[in-house]
Amino acid sequence: MKKSNDNNALARSQRELFVGIRDFIVFKFKRMVVFNGVRDFTKMRFLSIELEKCENIKDLEKLCHTIYNQGTKHILMMRVLFLFFDYFCKHLKIKRLRLLNEEMLVNFLFELAKQRKINSMAKYVMYIRQFFDYLDRTKHYEFYFSLKNIAFAKHRDNLPKHLNSKDLKSFIYALISYKTRSSYEKRNKCILLLIILGGLRKSEAFNLELRNIVLEKEHYILLIKGKNNKERKSVH
Incomplete structure:
Protein backbone atom coordinates (compact mmCIF):
# COMPACT_ATOMS: atom_id res chain seq x y z
CA MET A 1 0.00 0.00 0.00
CA LYS A 139 -14.04 11.32 21.72
CA HIS A 140 -17.38 9.64 22.42
CA TYR A 141 -17.51 7.49 19.32
CA GLU A 142 -19.35 4.19 19.56
CA PHE A 143 -17.32 1.87 17.38
CA TYR A 144 -16.77 -0.95 19.89
CA PHE A 145 -14.79 -2.91 17.31
CA SER A 146 -13.79 -6.30 18.72
CA LEU A 147 -11.64 -7.46 15.76
CA LYS A 148 -11.73 -10.96 17.16
CA ASN A 149 -11.38 -14.30 15.37
CA ILE A 150 -9.41 -12.76 12.52
CA ALA A 151 -7.06 -15.32 11.00
CA PHE A 152 -4.51 -14.42 8.34
CA ALA A 153 -3.21 -17.11 6.01
CA LYS A 154 0.49 -17.81 6.07
CA HIS A 155 2.46 -16.81 3.02
CA ARG A 156 3.66 -19.85 1.14
CA ASP A 157 7.36 -20.45 1.39
CA ASN A 158 9.18 -20.26 -1.90
CA LEU A 159 10.05 -23.58 -3.46
CA PRO A 160 13.76 -24.41 -3.69
CA LYS A 161 15.29 -23.06 -6.88
CA HIS A 162 16.88 -26.39 -7.80
CA LEU A 163 16.17 -30.08 -7.22
CA ASN A 164 19.12 -32.22 -6.25
CA SER A 165 20.14 -35.04 -8.60
CA LYS A 166 18.35 -37.76 -6.64
CA ASP A 167 15.06 -35.87 -6.41
CA LEU A 168 15.23 -34.90 -10.08
CA LYS A 169 15.68 -38.52 -11.18
CA SER A 170 12.79 -39.60 -8.97
CA PHE A 171 10.60 -36.87 -10.43
CA ILE A 172 11.46 -37.82 -14.03
CA TYR A 173 10.75 -41.51 -13.32
CA ALA A 174 7.40 -40.69 -11.72
CA LEU A 175 6.52 -38.40 -14.62
CA ILE A 176 7.38 -40.98 -17.29
CA SER A 177 5.50 -43.70 -15.39
CA TYR A 178 2.40 -41.57 -14.89
CA LYS A 179 -0.54 -42.79 -17.00
CA THR A 180 -2.32 -39.78 -18.43
CA ARG A 181 -6.12 -39.75 -18.53
CA SER A 182 -6.82 -36.82 -20.84
CA SER A 183 -5.30 -34.81 -23.67
CA TYR A 184 -4.56 -32.00 -21.19
CA GLU A 185 -2.53 -34.32 -18.99
CA LYS A 186 -0.65 -35.64 -22.03
CA ARG A 187 0.14 -32.08 -23.07
CA ASN A 188 1.32 -31.08 -19.60
CA LYS A 189 3.42 -34.23 -19.25
CA CYS A 190 5.06 -33.52 -22.61
CA ILE A 191 5.79 -29.89 -21.67
CA LEU A 192 7.43 -30.91 -18.38
CA LEU A 193 9.60 -33.54 -20.09
CA LEU A 194 10.66 -31.04 -22.76
CA ILE A 195 11.68 -28.54 -20.10
CA ILE A 196 13.52 -31.08 -17.96
CA LEU A 197 15.16 -33.29 -20.60
CA GLY A 198 15.44 -30.77 -23.40
CA GLY A 199 16.66 -27.85 -21.37
CA LEU A 200 13.93 -25.62 -22.73
CA ARG A 201 12.72 -22.52 -21.01
CA LYS A 202 9.04 -22.44 -20.12
CA SER A 203 8.25 -19.89 -22.84
CA GLU A 204 10.21 -21.92 -25.41
CA ALA A 205 8.23 -25.05 -24.61
CA PHE A 206 4.93 -23.18 -24.81
CA ASN A 207 5.80 -21.70 -28.22
CA LEU A 208 7.07 -24.95 -29.74
CA GLU A 209 5.23 -26.09 -32.90
CA LEU A 210 5.33 -29.36 -34.86
CA ARG A 211 7.28 -27.69 -37.66
CA ASN A 212 10.04 -26.96 -35.11
CA ILE A 213 10.63 -30.72 -34.63
CA VAL A 214 12.73 -32.35 -37.37
CA LEU A 215 14.37 -35.77 -37.72
CA GLU A 216 18.08 -35.80 -38.50
CA LYS A 217 20.22 -38.96 -38.47
CA GLU A 218 17.96 -40.93 -36.13
CA HIS A 219 17.67 -38.01 -33.71
CA TYR A 220 14.92 -35.49 -33.25
CA ILE A 221 16.10 -31.91 -33.43
CA LEU A 222 14.14 -29.12 -31.78
CA LEU A 223 14.57 -25.79 -33.53
CA ILE A 224 14.06 -23.28 -30.74
CA LYS A 225 13.81 -19.53 -30.81
CA GLY A 226 15.20 -18.30 -27.53
CA LYS A 227 15.80 -14.87 -26.09
CA ASN A 228 16.09 -12.03 -28.63
CA ASN A 229 14.80 -14.46 -31.31
CA LYS A 230 18.15 -16.28 -31.38
CA GLU A 231 17.73 -19.76 -32.86
CA ARG A 232 19.32 -22.78 -31.19
CA LYS A 233 18.99 -26.55 -31.43
CA SER A 234 18.19 -29.21 -28.88
CA VAL A 235 19.05 -32.80 -29.84
CA HIS A 236 16.99 -35.81 -28.63
Missing part, protein backbone atom coordinates in the same frame (compact mmCIF):
# COMPACT_ATOMS: atom_id res chain seq x y z
CA LYS A 2 1.38 3.38 -0.95
CA LYS A 3 0.99 6.36 1.28
CA SER A 4 -1.35 9.16 0.30
CA ASN A 5 -0.60 12.81 -0.26
CA ASP A 6 -0.85 15.39 2.53
CA ASN A 7 -3.70 16.91 4.49
CA ASN A 8 -4.61 19.56 1.95
CA ALA A 9 -8.35 19.77 1.31
CA LEU A 10 -9.27 16.78 3.45
CA ALA A 11 -12.89 15.74 3.56
CA ARG A 12 -14.62 15.99 6.93
CA SER A 13 -14.30 12.29 7.73
CA GLN A 14 -10.63 12.30 6.70
CA ARG A 15 -9.95 15.29 8.92
CA GLU A 16 -11.69 13.55 11.83
CA LEU A 17 -9.53 10.48 11.30
CA PHE A 18 -6.33 12.53 11.13
CA VAL A 19 -7.11 14.34 14.39
CA GLY A 20 -7.91 11.01 16.04
CA ILE A 21 -4.62 9.49 14.87
CA ARG A 22 -2.61 12.52 15.98
CA ASP A 23 -4.20 12.63 19.44
CA PHE A 24 -3.79 8.88 19.90
CA ILE A 25 -0.09 9.09 18.99
CA VAL A 26 0.37 11.92 21.50
CA PHE A 27 -1.35 9.82 24.17
CA LYS A 28 0.75 6.71 23.42
CA PHE A 29 3.97 8.71 23.11
CA LYS A 30 3.61 10.20 26.59
CA ARG A 31 3.09 6.73 28.05
CA MET A 32 6.07 5.35 26.13
CA VAL A 33 8.33 8.09 27.47
CA VAL A 34 7.37 7.23 31.06
CA PHE A 35 7.72 3.46 30.70
CA ASN A 36 10.88 3.54 28.59
CA GLY A 37 12.75 5.63 31.14
CA VAL A 38 13.86 8.24 28.60
CA ARG A 39 16.64 10.48 29.92
CA ASP A 40 16.32 13.52 27.66
CA PHE A 41 12.90 14.73 28.81
CA THR A 42 13.52 18.19 27.35
CA LYS A 43 13.84 16.75 23.85
CA MET A 44 10.83 14.49 24.38
CA ARG A 45 8.76 17.37 25.72
CA PHE A 46 9.60 19.36 22.59
CA LEU A 47 8.56 16.44 20.37
CA SER A 48 5.33 16.04 22.32
CA ILE A 49 4.46 19.69 21.69
CA GLU A 50 5.30 19.30 18.00
CA LEU A 51 2.98 16.29 17.81
CA GLU A 52 0.13 18.15 19.46
CA LYS A 53 0.21 21.06 17.03
CA CYS A 54 0.91 18.97 13.92
CA GLU A 55 -1.62 19.59 11.13
CA ASN A 56 -0.24 17.44 8.34
CA ILE A 57 -0.17 13.65 7.96
CA LYS A 58 3.28 13.67 6.34
CA ASP A 59 4.72 15.85 9.10
CA LEU A 60 3.14 13.58 11.68
CA GLU A 61 4.82 10.56 10.15
CA LYS A 62 8.18 12.37 10.04
CA LEU A 63 7.85 13.20 13.73
CA CYS A 64 7.22 9.53 14.47
CA HIS A 65 10.44 8.65 12.64
CA THR A 66 12.30 11.25 14.71
CA ILE A 67 10.86 9.79 17.90
CA TYR A 68 11.90 6.31 16.77
CA ASN A 69 15.46 7.52 16.16
CA GLN A 70 15.49 8.99 19.68
CA GLY A 71 15.08 5.49 21.09
CA THR A 72 11.31 5.09 21.46
CA LYS A 73 11.10 2.02 19.25
CA HIS A 74 7.47 1.09 19.93
CA ILE A 75 6.36 4.18 18.03
CA LEU A 76 7.16 2.21 14.87
CA MET A 77 3.92 0.25 15.26
CA MET A 78 1.99 3.46 14.65
CA ARG A 79 2.79 2.88 10.99
CA VAL A 80 -0.43 0.87 10.70
CA LEU A 81 -2.41 4.04 11.44
CA PHE A 82 -0.74 5.87 8.55
CA LEU A 83 -1.46 2.93 6.27
CA PHE A 84 -5.07 2.95 7.38
CA PHE A 85 -5.32 6.70 6.80
CA ASP A 86 -4.11 6.20 3.25
CA TYR A 87 -6.55 3.34 2.67
CA PHE A 88 -9.38 5.39 4.17
CA CYS A 89 -8.72 8.36 1.89
CA LYS A 90 -8.45 6.24 -1.24
CA HIS A 91 -11.18 3.65 -0.76
CA LEU A 92 -13.74 4.70 1.87
CA LYS A 93 -16.13 7.41 0.75
CA ILE A 94 -18.05 8.14 3.94
CA LYS A 95 -19.13 11.59 5.12
CA ARG A 96 -18.45 11.11 8.82
CA LEU A 97 -15.89 8.98 10.60
CA ARG A 98 -18.55 7.52 12.89
CA LEU A 99 -20.10 5.83 9.82
CA LEU A 100 -17.08 3.55 9.62
CA ASN A 101 -18.00 -0.05 10.38
CA GLU A 102 -16.01 -3.10 11.40
CA GLU A 103 -16.33 -4.77 8.01
CA MET A 104 -14.54 -1.84 6.37
CA LEU A 105 -11.75 -2.12 8.90
CA VAL A 106 -11.42 -5.88 8.43
CA ASN A 107 -11.21 -5.40 4.65
CA PHE A 108 -8.30 -3.02 5.19
CA LEU A 109 -6.52 -5.53 7.43
CA PHE A 110 -6.89 -8.33 4.91
CA GLU A 111 -5.52 -6.11 2.15
CA LEU A 112 -2.59 -5.25 4.39
CA ALA A 113 -2.01 -8.91 5.24
CA LYS A 114 -1.14 -9.60 1.60
CA GLN A 115 2.08 -7.63 2.13
CA ARG A 116 2.91 -8.26 5.79
CA LYS A 117 4.04 -11.16 7.95
CA ILE A 118 1.57 -12.77 10.35
CA ASN A 119 3.52 -11.64 13.42
CA SER A 120 3.38 -8.04 12.22
CA MET A 121 -0.34 -8.33 11.51
CA ALA A 122 -1.04 -9.51 15.05
CA LYS A 123 0.62 -6.35 16.40
CA TYR A 124 -1.14 -4.16 13.85
CA VAL A 125 -4.54 -5.56 14.86
CA MET A 126 -3.70 -4.86 18.51
CA TYR A 127 -2.78 -1.24 17.77
CA ILE A 128 -5.82 -0.70 15.55
CA ARG A 129 -8.05 -2.04 18.33
CA GLN A 130 -6.37 0.23 20.88
CA PHE A 131 -6.83 3.19 18.56
CA PHE A 132 -10.58 2.72 18.19
CA ASP A 133 -10.95 1.98 21.91
CA TYR A 134 -9.22 5.32 22.50
CA LEU A 135 -11.67 7.10 20.18
CA ASP A 136 -14.61 5.50 22.00
CA ARG A 137 -13.29 6.55 25.41
CA THR A 138 -12.05 10.05 24.71
Whole structure:
Protein backbone atom coordinates (compact mmCIF):
# COMPACT_ATOMS: atom_id res chain seq x y z
CA MET A 1 0.00 0.00 0.00
CA LYS A 2 1.38 3.38 -0.95
CA LYS A 3 0.99 6.36 1.28
CA SER A 4 -1.35 9.16 0.30
CA ASN A 5 -0.60 12.81 -0.26
CA ASP A 6 -0.85 15.39 2.53
CA ASN A 7 -3.70 16.91 4.49
CA ASN A 8 -4.61 19.56 1.95
CA ALA A 9 -8.35 19.77 1.31
CA LEU A 10 -9.27 16.78 3.45
CA ALA A 11 -12.89 15.74 3.56
CA ARG A 12 -14.62 15.99 6.93
CA SER A 13 -14.30 12.29 7.73
CA GLN A 14 -10.63 12.30 6.70
CA ARG A 15 -9.95 15.29 8.92
CA GLU A 16 -11.69 13.55 11.83
CA LEU A 17 -9.53 10.48 11.30
CA PHE A 18 -6.33 12.53 11.13
CA VAL A 19 -7.11 14.34 14.39
CA GLY A 20 -7.91 11.01 16.04
CA ILE A 21 -4.62 9.49 14.87
CA ARG A 22 -2.61 12.52 15.98
CA ASP A 23 -4.20 12.63 19.44
CA PHE A 24 -3.79 8.88 19.90
CA ILE A 25 -0.09 9.09 18.99
CA VAL A 26 0.37 11.92 21.50
CA PHE A 27 -1.35 9.82 24.17
CA LYS A 28 0.75 6.71 23.42
CA PHE A 29 3.97 8.71 23.11
CA LYS A 30 3.61 10.20 26.59
CA ARG A 31 3.09 6.73 28.05
CA MET A 32 6.07 5.35 26.13
CA VAL A 33 8.33 8.09 27.47
CA VAL A 34 7.37 7.23 31.06
CA PHE A 35 7.72 3.46 30.70
CA ASN A 36 10.88 3.54 28.59
CA GLY A 37 12.75 5.63 31.14
CA VAL A 38 13.86 8.24 28.60
CA ARG A 39 16.64 10.48 29.92
CA ASP A 40 16.32 13.52 27.66
CA PHE A 41 12.90 14.73 28.81
CA THR A 42 13.52 18.19 27.35
CA LYS A 43 13.84 16.75 23.85
CA MET A 44 10.83 14.49 24.38
CA ARG A 45 8.76 17.37 25.72
CA PHE A 46 9.60 19.36 22.59
CA LEU A 47 8.56 16.44 20.37
CA SER A 48 5.33 16.04 22.32
CA ILE A 49 4.46 19.69 21.69
CA GLU A 50 5.30 19.30 18.00
CA LEU A 51 2.98 16.29 17.81
CA GLU A 52 0.13 18.15 19.46
CA LYS A 53 0.21 21.06 17.03
CA CYS A 54 0.91 18.97 13.92
CA GLU A 55 -1.62 19.59 11.13
CA ASN A 56 -0.24 17.44 8.34
CA ILE A 57 -0.17 13.65 7.96
CA LYS A 58 3.28 13.67 6.34
CA ASP A 59 4.72 15.85 9.10
CA LEU A 60 3.14 13.58 11.68
CA GLU A 61 4.82 10.56 10.15
CA LYS A 62 8.18 12.37 10.04
CA LEU A 63 7.85 13.20 13.73
CA CYS A 64 7.22 9.53 14.47
CA HIS A 65 10.44 8.65 12.64
CA THR A 66 12.30 11.25 14.71
CA ILE A 67 10.86 9.79 17.90
CA TYR A 68 11.90 6.31 16.77
CA ASN A 69 15.46 7.52 16.16
CA GLN A 70 15.49 8.99 19.68
CA GLY A 71 15.08 5.49 21.09
CA THR A 72 11.31 5.09 21.46
CA LYS A 73 11.10 2.02 19.25
CA HIS A 74 7.47 1.09 19.93
CA ILE A 75 6.36 4.18 18.03
CA LEU A 76 7.16 2.21 14.87
CA MET A 77 3.92 0.25 15.26
CA MET A 78 1.99 3.46 14.65
CA ARG A 79 2.79 2.88 10.99
CA VAL A 80 -0.43 0.87 10.70
CA LEU A 81 -2.41 4.04 11.44
CA PHE A 82 -0.74 5.87 8.55
CA LEU A 83 -1.46 2.93 6.27
CA PHE A 84 -5.07 2.95 7.38
CA PHE A 85 -5.32 6.70 6.80
CA ASP A 86 -4.11 6.20 3.25
CA TYR A 87 -6.55 3.34 2.67
CA PHE A 88 -9.38 5.39 4.17
CA CYS A 89 -8.72 8.36 1.89
CA LYS A 90 -8.45 6.24 -1.24
CA HIS A 91 -11.18 3.65 -0.76
CA LEU A 92 -13.74 4.70 1.87
CA LYS A 93 -16.13 7.41 0.75
CA ILE A 94 -18.05 8.14 3.94
CA LYS A 95 -19.13 11.59 5.12
CA ARG A 96 -18.45 11.11 8.82
CA LEU A 97 -15.89 8.98 10.60
CA ARG A 98 -18.55 7.52 12.89
CA LEU A 99 -20.10 5.83 9.82
CA LEU A 100 -17.08 3.55 9.62
CA ASN A 101 -18.00 -0.05 10.38
CA GLU A 102 -16.01 -3.10 11.40
CA GLU A 103 -16.33 -4.77 8.01
CA MET A 104 -14.54 -1.84 6.37
CA LEU A 105 -11.75 -2.12 8.90
CA VAL A 106 -11.42 -5.88 8.43
CA ASN A 107 -11.21 -5.40 4.65
CA PHE A 108 -8.30 -3.02 5.19
CA LEU A 109 -6.52 -5.53 7.43
CA PHE A 110 -6.89 -8.33 4.91
CA GLU A 111 -5.52 -6.11 2.15
CA LEU A 112 -2.59 -5.25 4.39
CA ALA A 113 -2.01 -8.91 5.24
CA LYS A 114 -1.14 -9.60 1.60
CA GLN A 115 2.08 -7.63 2.13
CA ARG A 116 2.91 -8.26 5.79
CA LYS A 117 4.04 -11.16 7.95
CA ILE A 118 1.57 -12.77 10.35
CA ASN A 119 3.52 -11.64 13.42
CA SER A 120 3.38 -8.04 12.22
CA MET A 121 -0.34 -8.33 11.51
CA ALA A 122 -1.04 -9.51 15.05
CA LYS A 123 0.62 -6.35 16.40
CA TYR A 124 -1.14 -4.16 13.85
CA VAL A 125 -4.54 -5.56 14.86
CA MET A 126 -3.70 -4.86 18.51
CA TYR A 127 -2.78 -1.24 17.77
CA ILE A 128 -5.82 -0.70 15.55
CA ARG A 129 -8.05 -2.04 18.33
CA GLN A 130 -6.37 0.23 20.88
CA PHE A 131 -6.83 3.19 18.56
CA PHE A 132 -10.58 2.72 18.19
CA ASP A 133 -10.95 1.98 21.91
CA TYR A 134 -9.22 5.32 22.50
CA LEU A 135 -11.67 7.10 20.18
CA ASP A 136 -14.61 5.50 22.00
CA ARG A 137 -13.29 6.55 25.41
CA THR A 138 -12.05 10.05 24.71
CA LYS A 139 -14.04 11.32 21.72
CA HIS A 140 -17.38 9.64 22.42
CA TYR A 141 -17.51 7.49 19.32
CA GLU A 142 -19.35 4.19 19.56
CA PHE A 143 -17.32 1.87 17.38
CA TYR A 144 -16.77 -0.95 19.89
CA PHE A 145 -14.79 -2.91 17.31
CA SER A 146 -13.79 -6.30 18.72
CA LEU A 147 -11.64 -7.46 15.76
CA LYS A 148 -11.73 -10.96 17.16
CA ASN A 149 -11.38 -14.30 15.37
CA ILE A 150 -9.41 -12.76 12.52
CA ALA A 151 -7.06 -15.32 11.00
CA PHE A 152 -4.51 -14.42 8.34
CA ALA A 153 -3.21 -17.11 6.01
CA LYS A 154 0.49 -17.81 6.07
CA HIS A 155 2.46 -16.81 3.02
CA ARG A 156 3.66 -19.85 1.14
CA ASP A 157 7.36 -20.45 1.39
CA ASN A 158 9.18 -20.26 -1.90
CA LEU A 159 10.05 -23.58 -3.46
CA PRO A 160 13.76 -24.41 -3.69
CA LYS A 161 15.29 -23.06 -6.88
CA HIS A 162 16.88 -26.39 -7.80
CA LEU A 163 16.17 -30.08 -7.22
CA ASN A 164 19.12 -32.22 -6.25
CA SER A 165 20.14 -35.04 -8.60
CA LYS A 166 18.35 -37.76 -6.64
CA ASP A 167 15.06 -35.87 -6.41
CA LEU A 168 15.23 -34.90 -10.08
CA LYS A 169 15.68 -38.52 -11.18
CA SER A 170 12.79 -39.60 -8.97
CA PHE A 171 10.60 -36.87 -10.43
CA ILE A 172 11.46 -37.82 -14.03
CA TYR A 173 10.75 -41.51 -13.32
CA ALA A 174 7.40 -40.69 -11.72
CA LEU A 175 6.52 -38.40 -14.62
CA ILE A 176 7.38 -40.98 -17.29
CA SER A 177 5.50 -43.70 -15.39
CA TYR A 178 2.40 -41.57 -14.89
CA LYS A 179 -0.54 -42.79 -17.00
CA THR A 180 -2.32 -39.78 -18.43
CA ARG A 181 -6.12 -39.75 -18.53
CA SER A 182 -6.82 -36.82 -20.84
CA SER A 183 -5.30 -34.81 -23.67
CA TYR A 184 -4.56 -32.00 -21.19
CA GLU A 185 -2.53 -34.32 -18.99
CA LYS A 186 -0.65 -35.64 -22.03
CA ARG A 187 0.14 -32.08 -23.07
CA ASN A 188 1.32 -31.08 -19.60
CA LYS A 189 3.42 -34.23 -19.25
CA CYS A 190 5.06 -33.52 -22.61
CA ILE A 191 5.79 -29.89 -21.67
CA LEU A 192 7.43 -30.91 -18.38
CA LEU A 193 9.60 -33.54 -20.09
CA LEU A 194 10.66 -31.04 -22.76
CA ILE A 195 11.68 -28.54 -20.10
CA ILE A 196 13.52 -31.08 -17.96
CA LEU A 197 15.16 -33.29 -20.60
CA GLY A 198 15.44 -30.77 -23.40
CA GLY A 199 16.66 -27.85 -21.37
CA LEU A 200 13.93 -25.62 -22.73
CA ARG A 201 12.72 -22.52 -21.01
CA LYS A 202 9.04 -22.44 -20.12
CA SER A 203 8.25 -19.89 -22.84
CA GLU A 204 10.21 -21.92 -25.41
CA ALA A 205 8.23 -25.05 -24.61
CA PHE A 206 4.93 -23.18 -24.81
CA ASN A 207 5.80 -21.70 -28.22
CA LEU A 208 7.07 -24.95 -29.74
CA GLU A 209 5.23 -26.09 -32.90
CA LEU A 210 5.33 -29.36 -34.86
CA ARG A 211 7.28 -27.69 -37.66
CA ASN A 212 10.04 -26.96 -35.11
CA ILE A 213 10.63 -30.72 -34.63
CA VAL A 214 12.73 -32.35 -37.37
CA LEU A 215 14.37 -35.77 -37.72
CA GLU A 216 18.08 -35.80 -38.50
CA LYS A 217 20.22 -38.96 -38.47
CA GLU A 218 17.96 -40.93 -36.13
CA HIS A 219 17.67 -38.01 -33.71
CA TYR A 220 14.92 -35.49 -33.25
CA ILE A 221 16.10 -31.91 -33.43
CA LEU A 222 14.14 -29.12 -31.78
CA LEU A 223 14.57 -25.79 -33.53
CA ILE A 224 14.06 -23.28 -30.74
CA LYS A 225 13.81 -19.53 -30.81
CA GLY A 226 15.20 -18.30 -27.53
CA LYS A 227 15.80 -14.87 -26.09
CA ASN A 228 16.09 -12.03 -28.63
CA ASN A 229 14.80 -14.46 -31.31
CA LYS A 230 18.15 -16.28 -31.38
CA GLU A 231 17.73 -19.76 -32.86
CA ARG A 232 19.32 -22.78 -31.19
CA LYS A 233 18.99 -26.55 -31.43
CA SER A 234 18.19 -29.21 -28.88
CA VAL A 235 19.05 -32.80 -29.84
CA HIS A 236 16.99 -35.81 -28.63
